[in-house]
Amino acid sequence: MKKWKAAFFSAFVLFLFTTFAHSQQAEIRILHVNDFHGFAEPYKPLGSDELLGGIPYLAAKANQLRKEKPSLLLSAGDMIQGSNWANLFEGESVMEWMNEMRLNAMVLGNHEFDFGQEVLKKRISESRFSILGANVEGLDAVKPYVIKELNGIKVALIGVVTEDVPLSTHPRNVAGLRFRGPIETAERYIRELEKRADVIVVLSHIGFPADRVLAEKVKGIDVIVGGHSHTKIAKPVTVGGTLIVQAWEHAKGLGVLDLLIKEGKRIGFEGRLEEIRPEKGKEEKATLALMKKYIDRVDAILSVRIGEAEVDLDGENVRRRETNLGDFIADIIRDASGADVTLINGGGIRTSIKKGEVRVKDVYSVLPFDNYIVVIKLTGKQIKESLEHGVSAVEEGEGRFPQVSGLVFKYSPSGEKGSRIKEISVAGRPIDDGREYTVATNDFMAVGGDGYRAFGEAIKSSRDFSVVGGMMKGEKVVYSDSGRWLRDVVVEYIKERKRIAPKREGRIIEIQG
Amino acid sequence: MKVYVNQNSVEVLPGMTVKHALMSAGLFEEREASRKAYDEWGNELGVDGALSEGMRIYVKKSKV
Numbered sequence: 001m002k003k004w005k006a007a008f009f010s011a012f013v014l015f016l017f018t019t020f021a022h023s024q025q026a027e028i029r030i031l032h033v034n035d036f037h038g039f040a041e042p043y044k045p046l047g048s049d050e051l052l053g054g055i056p057y058l059a060a061k062a063n064q065l066r067k068e069k070p071s072l073l074l075s076a077g078d079m080i081q082g083s084n085w086a087n088l089f090e091g092e093s094v095m096e097w098m099n100e101m102r103l104n105a106m107v108l109g110n111h112e113f114d115f116g117q118e119v120l121k122k123r124i125s126e127s128r129f130s131i132l133g134a135n136v137e138g139l140d141a142v143k144p145y146v147i148k149e150l151n152g153i154k155v156a157l158i159g160v161v162t163e164d165v166p167l168s169t170h171p172r173n174v175a176g177l178r179f180r181g182p183i184e185t186a187e188r189y190i191r192e193l194e195k196r197a198d199v200i201v202v203l204s205h206i207g208f209p210a211d212r213v214l215a216e217k218v219k220g221i222d223v224i225v226g227g228h229s230h231t232k233i234a235k236p237v238t239v240g241g242t243l244i245v246q247a248w249e250h251a252k253g254l255g256v257l258d259l260l261i262k263e264g265k266r267i268g269f270e271g272r273l274e275e276i277r278p279e280k281g282k283e284e285k286a287t288l289a290l291m292k293k294y295i296d297r298v299d300a301i302l303s304v305r306i307g308e309a310e311v312d313l314d315g316e317n318v319r320r321r322e323t324n325l326g327d328f329i330a331d332i333i334r335d336a337s338g339a340d341v342t343l344i345n346g347g348g349i350r351t352s353i354k355k356g357e358v359r360v361k362d363v364y365s366v367l368p369f370d371n372y373i374v375v376i377k378l379t380g381k382q383i384k385e386s387l388e389h390g391v392s393a394v395e396e397g398e399g400r401f402p403q404v405s406g407l408v409f410k411y412s413p414s415g416e417k418g419s420r421i422k423e424i425s426v427a428g429r430p431i432d433d434g435r436e437y438t439v440a441t442n443d444f445m446a447v448g449g450d451g452y453r454a455f456g457e458a459i460k461s462s463r464d465f466s467v468v469g470g471m472m473k474g475e476k477v478v479y480s481d482s483g484r485w486l487r488d489v490v491v492e493y494i495k496e497r498k499r500i501a502p503k504r505e506g507r508i509i510e511i512q513g
Numbered sequence: 514m515k516v517y518v519n520q521n522s523v524e525v526l527p528g529m530t531v532k533h534a535l536m537s538a539g540l541f542e543e544r545e546a547s548r549k550a551y552d553e554w555g556n557e558l559g560v561d562g563a564l565s566e567g568m569r570i571y572v573k574k575s576k577v
Contacts, residue, residue: 037561047547169528209565228562229562230563231559231562233556374526443526443533444536447534459525482529
C-alpha cells in the first residue's frame with residue numbers, strides 16, 4: 001500500500017511540475033551563420049568600399065549576445081571550403097574556429113563534401129558539436145537531428161542539405177551516398193519529433209526559394225535557419241506559420257532570432273541581422289589569435305616549394321600566341337577531365353613563372369581567379385566558331401585569345417575577322433564539323449566569358465542533369481567540378497611530377513594571307 | 514538551369530552561382546559599379562549564392 005501511495009505521490013508531483021513548467025513562458029535566442037566559406041578576415045565586397053566581416057568581430061558579437069539570453073549558436077552549412085584560409089587545411093582551420101565559438105549544431109552544406117568523404121569524416125570527428133544531415137544516406141557520422149534543452153525549452157534541430165549535391169561537386173566525393181528530398185525528409189522527422197520538442201527548427205542548406213516551398217508544404221516547422229543562396233534577410237520572413245532566416249555569407253552577418261515560448265507554442269518573436277564590421281579593440285582575442293595562426297600557416301604553405309621548372313613558363317604572351325605555359329595548363333585541364341580538347345582563354349593566365357623553384361604562390365599568381373573545370377560537348381563547327389572568336393582580336397591583345405590542348409589549328413592574324421581559321425585537327429585528324437567533341441574549359445568561359453558563345457548555346461540545349469554511374473550527365477555537359485579550383489589542380493599536378501619542362505608545341509600556327 | 518536576370522533568361526549549369534548568372538547576362542561588371550543583386554523578394558544576394566531553377570535576380574542600385 002505504501003508503495004502505491006509513494007508512486008501516486010511521485011506521479012502527482014511530476015504532473016504539477018510539468019503543468020507548472022508548461023504554463024510558464026520562456027525566451028530563447030537563436031544565433032546563426034551560414035556560407036562562411038573560410039572568409040576569416042574582413043574584406044571589401046565587390047561594389048563596396050567598406051570592410052565587412054572578420055571572425056574576431058563575429059565571435060565578439062556572438063559572445064555579447066549569448067550573455068543576454070539562453071542561446072543556441074547554429075550554422076546552416078558551407079563552412080569549410082572556399083578560401084585559402086579554409087582550403088589549404090581542408091577545413092581544419094574552420095572546424096577549430098567553430099569549436100572555439102562553441103557552436104551547438106551545423107547542417108552539412110554541399111561544399112562540405114568538396115574534399116572527399118574521408119576528409120569530411122575527419123572534420124566531423126574533430127567537431128565538438130552536432131553535425132546534421134537528415135537526408136544524407138550512407139554517411140554514418142552525421143545525425144538526422146538533435147534535441148537541445150534551453151531554459152526549459154526542448155528545441156529539435158533537423159538538418160537538410162540540397163539534394164543537388166552530386167551535381168555540384170566531383171562525383172567521387174559523393175560516391176555511395178544518397179541525398180533524399182528535403183521535403184519528404186523534414187515531414188518524416190517532424191512527425192517523429194513534434195511530441196518530443198517544444199520548438200522545431202530546420203537547419204537548411206537548400207536556399208531561400210526552396211526554404212519558402214518547404215515552409216509552405218510542411219506543417220509544424222517553427223523556424224527554418226537557412227543557407228546556400230547567400231541571402232541577406234534583414235528581418236525574419238513568415239511563410240505560413242514558419243519563420244525563415246538566413247545570415248548572408250562570409251561572416252559578414254550574424255543572425256539573431258529571439259523566440260518567446262509558452263506551453264510548447266511560439267507566442268512571439270523578434271529577429272534581426274547584425275552586420276559584422278571590424279572595429280579596433282572590439283575583437284575577441286582567442287579568435288583573433290586563431291585567425292592569425294592560420295594566416296601565418298597560409299603564408300608558409302604558399303611559400304612551399306612544389307617542384308622545379310627547367311624552363312621559363314611564359315604567361316606574358318598568352319593573349320597573342322601559343323605559349324608553353326598556356327599549353328601546360330591546357331594539358332593539365334584535359335588530363336584532369338578526360339576531355340578530347342581543352343579551350344581556355346589566355347586572359348585567365350595572369351603572369352609567368354621563372355625557371356627554377358616553383359612555389360604554391362607562383363601558381364596562385366598565374367591563376368588567381370576562383371575558376372573550376374567544366375566539360376561541354378561541342379560540335380566541330382562550334383569549336384571552329386569558338387576559335388574564330390578567340391583569334392578575332394589578337395591585334396588588340398584581348399584575353400579571349402585561346403590556349404589549347406588536344407587540337408592544332410592554323411590561322412591568319414591579318415585575315416578578315418571571322419575568316420581567320422584555316423585548318424583544325426583533333427588528335428591528328430581534320431576536325432569533323434558534324435561530330436561532337438568533349439571540350440574542357442573553365443566556368444568563366446562556360447557562361448560566355450570573353451564573348452565565347454558556343455558553350456552557353458550547348459548549356460542551353462542541355463537537359464535532364466542527373467548523376468549516372470557516379471558522373472554528372474547532361475545532354476551536353478559531362479563534367480563540372482565547382483568544388484575544386486583550377487589552380488589547386490595545377491598545384492597537385494606539379495607536386496606529382498616534381499620537374500616540369502613544357503615546350504611550346506606548335507598547336508597554334510600563324511600563317512600569312 | 515534557367516534563371517532570370519532583370520527579366521532576361523540565361524542558362525547556367527547546376528552548381529553555378531549568382532556570379533555566373535550575372536556574367537551570362539553581361540551584368541557582372543555593372544554590378545561592380547555600386548550595383549547589387551537582389552532576389553524577387555528584395556533580399557540582397559551574395560554573388561557566390563546558389564541558384565535555383567526559375568530564380569529571378571535583379572541587378573539594381575543598392576538600397577543603402
